[in-house]
Amino acid sequence: MLKRLTAAGVARKAAIGLLRSYLRLAIGTTRWTFDIHPDAHPLLTGQGALVAFWHEALALTPALLWWSTSRNPALRPHVLISRNRDGRLIADVIAPWGAGTVAGSTDRKGKDKGGAAALRQLLALLRTGTPIVITPDGPRGPRRQVEQGVIGLSRLSGAPIVPVGGWCANRRLGGWDRMMLPLPFGRGRIVCGAPITVTRANQDTAPARLAAGLDAAMHAAARNRAGAAQRLWAALATLLAPALTLLLHRRLARGKEIRGRLRERMGLTPRPRPPGKLIWLHAASVGETQSILPVIARLLARDDTLRVLVTTATVTAATLLDQRLAATREGARVLHQFVPLDVPRWVGRFLRHWRPDAAALTESELWPNLVEACHRAGIPLALLNARLSDRARAGWSRVPGLADRMLGRFAWIAARSTLDATRLRALGAARIGVEGDLKGAAPPLPADPVALARLRGLLADRPVWLAAATHEGEEEQIAQAARQIRARHPGLLTLIVPRHPERGPAIAASLDHAPRRAAGREPGPDDAFWICDTLGELGLFYRAVPIVFIGNSLPGPGRRGGHNPLEPARVGAALATGPLTGNFLDAFARLGEAVRTVPDADALAEWVETMLADPTRAVAAGQRAQAASQADATLPDRLAARLLALMDVP
Numbered sequence: 138m139l140k141r142l143t144a145a146g147v148a149r150k151a152a153i154g155l156l157r158s159y160l161r162l163a164i165g166t167t168r169w170t171f172d173i174h175p176d177a178h179p180l181l182t183g184q185g186a187l188v189a190f191w192h193e194a195l196a197l198t199p200a201l202l203w204w205s206t207s208r209n210p211a212l213r214p215h216v217l218i219s220r221n222r223d224g225r226l227i228a229d230v231i232a233p234w235g236a237g238t239v240a241g242s243t244d245r246k247g248k249d250k251g252g253a254a255a256l257r258q259l260l261a262l263l264r265t266g267t268p269i270v271i272t273p274d275g276p277r278g279p280r281r282q283v284e285q286g287v288i289g290l291s292r293l294s295g296a297p298i299v300p301v302g303g304w305c306a307n308r309r310l311g312g313w314d315r316m317m318l319p320l321p322f323g324r325g326r327i328v329c330g331a332p333i334t335v336t337r338a339n340q341d342t343a344p345a346r347l348a349a350g351l352d353a354a355m356h357a358a359a360r361n362r363a364g365a366a367q368r369l370w371a372a373l374a375t376l377l378a379p380a381l382t383l384l385l386h387r388r389l390a391r392g393k394e395i396r397g398r399l400r401e402r403m404g405l406t407p408r409p410r411p412p413g414k415l416i417w418l419h420a421a422s423v424g425e426t427q428s429i430l431p432v433i434a435r436l437l438a439r440d441d442t443l444r445v446l447v448t449t450a451t452v453t454a455a456t457l458l459d460q461r462l463a464a465t466r467e468g469a470r471v472l473h474q475f476v477p478l479d480v481p482r483w484v485g486r487f488l489r490h491w492r493p494d495a496a497a498l499t500e501s502e503l504w505p506n507l508v509e510a511c512h513r514a515g516i517p518l519a520l521l522n523a524r525l526s527d528r529a530r531a532g533w534s535r536v537p538g539l540a541d542r543m544l545g546r547f548a549w550i551a552a553r554s555t556l557d558a559t560r561l562r563a564l565g566a567a568r569i570g571v572e573g574d575l576k577g578a579a580p581p582l583p584a585d586p587v588a589l590a591r592l593r594g595l596l597a598d599r600p601v602w603l604a605a606a607t608h609e610g611e612e613e614q615i616a617q618a619a620r621q622i623r624a625r626h627p628g629l630l631t632l633i634v635p636r637h638p639e640r641g642p643a644i645a646a647s648l649d650h651a652p653r654r655a656a657g658r659e660p661g662p663d664d665a666f667w668i669c670d671t672l673g674e675l676g677l678f679y680r681a682v683p684i685v686f687i688g689n690s691l692p693g694p695g696r697r698g699g700h701n702p703l704e705p706a707r708v709g710a711a712l713a714t715g716p717l718t719g720n721f722l723d724a725f726a727r728l729g730e731a732v733r734t735v736p737d738a739d740a741l742a743e744w745v746e747t748m749l750a751d752p753t754r755a756v757a758a759g760q761r762a763q764a765a766s767q768a769d770a771t772l773p774d775r776l777a778a779r780l781l782a783l784m785d786v787p
Contacts, residue, residue, distance in 0.1 A: 163319035164199050167305050170326045171204050172357065177299045177329040182209045185266040186332060187291055187298045191351055192275040192314040197303035201327050202236050205268060214268040215239050217259070219276040239269070241276075256290070263296045273347060278313040281352070281562050283344040292340055297332035298347055302354025309534070315563070328358040352567035356545045359538050359565075366539035370505050374480045381478050392639050394475075395452055404477040404486030411472070416780060417446040417493035418521075419476055423672075424701060425499045426454040427582075428522055428575040430461055435777035437467040443781075446491055448476035453638065453672055460673045461583075479504040488514050495784040499575075500524040500553075503533075505543045512546040517783045520550040521776060522575040523557055526698075526719065530560040541565030548783055551776060554723045574723055578772040581707040582676025592681040595659060599628040600749045603678055606636040606700040607688035612644050614691050616666070618742035623665060626749060630660055632682055634669045636689065636700070641670025679705045683759050684748045686741060690715030702728055706766035711758035713744050731762040 173181065180186035182205055190198060198216065206212050215237040239258050259269060271290075273283040291298050306323025310316045319325070330350045335343045385402050388394045394402070416436065420426040426449055433445050449455050455473055462468030474491075477483040484507050496511055497519040498504075511518045525533075533540040544550070544566040551572035552558035558571050602622075604615045612633055619631040635644055638655060645651045651666035652658035660667040669678060679685060690699040698719035702712055706728055713733040718725045725732060735741040748755040 160196065160199065160319070163305075163321045164197075164203075166321045167200070167319060167323050167325040169200050169204075169305075170324070171201075172326065172328045173204075174299075174329050174331045176332050180297060180299055180332060181205050181268055181329065183212060183266045185263045186268055186296050187263075187287060187294075188214070188268050188270045188301055188329075189273050189287060189298050189347060189351060190270065190301050190303065191281055191355060192272040192278070193280070193316050194301075194303040194355070195272055195275070196317060196319060197305065197325070197327065198236075198270055200303065200305075200325065201301060201329075202270075204327070212267070213237055214270060215262055216270040217241055217255075217272075236270070256293075259290060260294050263294045268299075269296075273351070274314070279559070280314050281348065283348045283351075285344070287347070288335055288340060288343045291333075291335040291343070292337065297334045299332050300330040300347060300350030300354045302328045302330075302351065302356070302358040304355070304358035304538075309537070315534075326358045328354045330354045330357075349567060352565070356541055356565060356567070359541050364542070366536055367505060367509055367542055370539060371481045371509075374506055375482065378480045378482070381480065385478075393452060395455075398475060401475040402478055402483075403480075404483035404490070406474060406490060408472070408474070410491050411444045413442055413444060414440070414784065415444045415446055415491065415493050416784060417448065417491065417496040418499070419448045419497070419502055420454060420499045421450045421476075421502050422454050423451070423457055424576065425502070425522075426458055428579060429499055430458075431579055431773035432521070432575065432777050432780070433471060434465075434467065435774045436780060437470055439777055439781060443470070445471045446474065446493060447471060448474050450476050457673050477507075479506045481506050481510065484510045488516065495519070495780060497521050497780055497783075501526070501529060503543060505539055508543045508546050517548045518546060519780060519783055520547050523550050523552040523561060523569070524554075525557050525560040525564075527560065530564065533564050537564065549779065551779075556722070572776065573769055573772045575772060575776070576701050576721075577703055577724060577727065577766075577768040578770055579703070580770075582679065582704055584674075584676040584680050588674075589677055589680055592677060596630065596681060599630050599662075600626045601630045601632065601682050602684040602686070602745050602749070603632045603634065603682040604686045605634045605675060605678065605688055605705065607633055608636055608697075609640065610693045611688050611691050612647065614693070614738040615686070615688075615741070616648055617738040618745065619665065621739070621742040622745050622749070625746065628662070629665065629749075630667060631665060632667050632669055632678060634675060634678060638670040638672050641668050644668050644670070675704060676708070679708045679710050683708075683710045684745060684755055685710040685712055686735075686745075687712065687714045689720075690717045691737070691741075692717065699725070702732055702762075703766045703768075706731070706762035709756075709759035709763040711748050711755045712762050713741065715741075727768075728762055728765045731758065731765050733758075 202214055205214055217239050219241050239255055241255050262269060271287050273287045274281055287298065305325030306320040307317040308320060310318055330353060333346055333350060385394060385399055389396060389399055418429055420429050436443060436445055447458060458473055462471050477487045488510055493516055495517045499521045501524050508518065541564060544561065544564055547568065550561060550566055550569040552561060552569055553574040555571050558569050561569055607615060615633060623629040633644060635641060641653050641655050645653050645668045648666045651668050652660050652664055653668045653670055655670040685705045687700050687702050689697060698717045699714055699721050701721055701724060702714060703724050705712055713735050716734055716736050733744050735744050
């Protein structure tokens with residue numbers, strides 16, 4: 138709509154007038170605070186510099202232009218704009234603030250025109266001491282990624298770059314940059330960081346230094362607003378503490394908490410802190426716990442005096458941790474606690490008792506009060522295998538100041554993928570890199586050899602397939618597929634491993650009271666289903682039944698996007714999944730055509746029948762999946778080394 142209105146003629150003039158009037162109102166009625174680095178002050182008032190804003194803060198540049206010209210009325214800063222329609226619109230809108238413009242080398246069709254002339258004009262202006270406002274990630278992005286143009290201009294001209302951040306009451310617009318539109322009658326802050334000088338010797342690192350400076354300036358500009366948001370979050374959590382206590386008791390009644398350990402969720406424990414160095418790792422549930430087990434092993438191997446505190450949010454994750462560590466010699470050096478809920482008083486108790494030397498959260502476990510408490514206690518904090526869905530990004534973007542402040546507290550963030558890193562950067566994460574997916578670097582799931590031999594003997598004489606990590610409602614579709622297959626394979630046995638073992642009795646009741654492994658029952662020749670509702674035995678089932686459907690992936694209420702396909706792939710299972718794979722896009726992309734996607738029960742039945750009818754084909758499919766699942770086995774060791782170094786940060 139805006140582009141149509143500003144295309145030409147009277148409508149364009151009217152739109153420009155409205156935008157000017159609105160921007161004058163918003164900028165003029167905002168109470169601004171300016172935090173200018175001492176070295177940047179003369180550069181902004183007559184010595185000349187490249188003044189860098191992220192594109193999202195471009196609408197706030199009139200505030201800095203006003204500050205500069207109020208200190209030097211003879212100064213006429215210039216803004217580098219593109220030659221396209223949007224650039225010309227910006228030039229017209231900012232004209233009342235006394236800024237000139239330089240049209241860059243991109244026209245409205247994205248073609249390179251006039252670049253040499255623009256460069257000559259920029260160099261001439263910089264020689265006269267004129268500040269040039271430039272957006273290093275403009276005009277088309279990617280967002281918050283420095284392009285080489287500003288670096289080359291700085292080196293050629295000798296003009297330093299001043300990184301600038303801005304914040305005020307605003308609404309975020311759509312588009313790649315999520316530009317801030319200032320709102321009237323609020324508070325705002327402009328922060329100018331230390332100038333960055335680009336030379337031939339340091340030009341390779343200059344983009345990263347500028348990006349870090351811009352992120353730091355944006356974070357500093359938003360600090361006051363973020364502080365208010367943090368205080369509000371903490372107050373709400375404190376007010377909700379009585380209700381959360383009731384919730385914990387309700388979870389206890391449903392078997393989701395352990396009697397006698399409920400107080401751990403409030404930060405209380407009778408267990409003493411061991412002497413010496415202690416590092417704390419938090420993993421919410423089973424998947425996250427499995428992913429950090431290799432990191433824990435490498436931490437303990439690298440430092441034989443270290444103790445590791447592991448917190449989880451679920452009983453199943455705690456049980457899995459106990460099972461995996463019970464047989465290891467280093468297991469005695471690992472302590473488990475349930476993580477306290479994100480109430481300031483409860484988190485404070487936890488930290489005062491355990492006093493970790495460093496801490497790491499995993500995946501999307503972002504809790505503002507917990508992160509803030511670690512920062513105030515001086516505990517260095519990292520985020521491992523960082524994951525952020527688009528839905529979660531949209532949720533956090535509704536409280537951008539809070540998200541920016543929280544992510545700024547991490548010493549470093551190791552994202553599992555480029556897409557996750559991009560989403561986290563959009564929320565304000567600065568010290569972030571793409572290290573790889575820990576779930577992709579994990580070893581094959583373990584299996585007891587005696588139990589495996591017994592299970593293979595039990596299943597040897599009949600056709601069998603496995604539905605793993607299923608969720609509520611999905612078993613009905615699996616049963617529908619199984620009945621279709623059984624019509625042509627009368628002896629078929631379908632193993633169902635629910636993601637949440639406590640659902641085993643209900644699933645068994647819905648499937649003609651099928652035998653349950655957790656109850657000690659094995660399937661007889663007339664049983665069509667076997668509910669394997671035990672914990673920590675997927676490695677056993679994947680090896681014994683190499684035709685595997687991965688649950689949480691068929692369309693239906695509550696389905697959230699699949700489970701980790703690399704676990705069955707590592708042991709050579711033939712794989713199928715439903716169409717919902719959003720939680721593990723990178724893993725499924727790595728496996729590619731080695732995984733069959735089945736949209737419904739009919740397609741699932743057809744795929745299983747194909748595998749049963751041609752065992753050679755099933756073996757070949759499993760081999761392809763196993764070959765594609767190979768990953769960087771050094772990732773756990775690299776992350777362990779970074780965590781140990783984090784403990785030495787003063």
